[in-house]
Amino acid sequence: MFGSHMLGGPGKVVVVDEVYVVKRKRIGGYGPAGRVTSGHKTCILAAAELDLGTRSLTGRMWMRVIAGPRRECIEPILRATVAQGTPIWSDCHASYDWISSAGYPHVTTREGNEEGC
DSSP, X not given: OOTTOOBOOTTEEEEEEEEEEEEEOOSTXXXXXXXXXXXXXXXXXXXXXXXXXXXXXXXXEEEEEESSSSHHHHHHHHHHHBOTTOOEEEOSOGGGTTTGGGTOOEEEBOGGGOBOO
């Protein structure tokens, strides 16, 4: 799926998050975007590698369209793309609860960059 382009490893951390990209429909074709049209939401999972010492981006990352922010969509992708033992930082979404038990140190953050959920 991703070849040998694993993120993480010694001295690195991987930051993971999911986001929805939404297509908005213009009412009548004029003016600003109108209401959100049902069925036009796309869920994207993204991961970025940081240097743990400097906490700066290494330039290595990926984004992938997924069916939704559920464990069964996220877990196989992270296992295939993040080196075992690499710390993973994520938000408090329940789909990330498995990370610690899978051998990845897991740090969660809330809005405003506060650690813990």
